[in-house]
Amino acid sequence: MAPDCLFCKIAAGDIPADKLYEDDEMLAFRDIAPQAPVHFLVIPKKHIQDPAGVTSEDEGLMGRMMRRAAAIAKENNIKDFRLVFNNGAEAGQAVFHIHMHVLGGRAMQWPPG
Ligand code: 5GP
Ligand code: ZN
Numbered sequence: 283m284a285p286d287c288l289f290c291k292i293a294a295g296d297i298p299a300d301k302l303y304e305d306d307e308m309l310a311f312r313d314i315a316p317q318a319p320v321h322f323l324v325i326p327k328k329h330i331q332d333p334a335g336v337t338s339e340d341e342g343l344m345g346r347m348m349r350r351a352a353a354i355a356k357e358n359n360i361k362d363f364r365l366v367f368n369n370g371a372e373a374g375q376a377v378f379h380i381h382m383h384v385l386g387g388r389a390m391q392w393p394p395g
Pocket of ligand 2: 283284287288289290291328329330378379
């Protein structure tokens with residue numbers, strides 16, 4: 283756990299969240315400011331700053347997070363969805379604990395802003 287990391291605190295249960303899934307290594311919870319009818323985040327419990335901080339040790343975990351995102355989308359009757367990782371402030375990252383956005387329930391546009 284990194285000091286003063288919001289998502290480490292959510293992962294530890296110190297800050298409440300609307301949880302959709304939890305196991306030993308990851309947590310999925312609804313985004314506090316949803317940008318689509320369904321918008322949740324999947325995070326590792328381990329503190330990794332951003333996608334650029336993923337190491338070979340984390341590769342399996344990242345794949346399991348993606349598979350879990352798809353399973354939760356299906357449970358919520360979302361067939362098509364968008365997965366987003368922001369890396370760095372200019373790309374829109376505001377919380378520096380890696381998180382996968384899962385957005386669905388409306389038509390998406392491309393390119394993103
Ligand atoms: P980023 O901009 O870093 O890619 O995404 C951070 C996301 O975390 C944003 O979509 C924001 O709404 C969400 N968020 C920030 N603080 C909280 C919080 O305390 N609880 C929850 N559930 N989501 C949060
Ligand atoms: Zn953290």
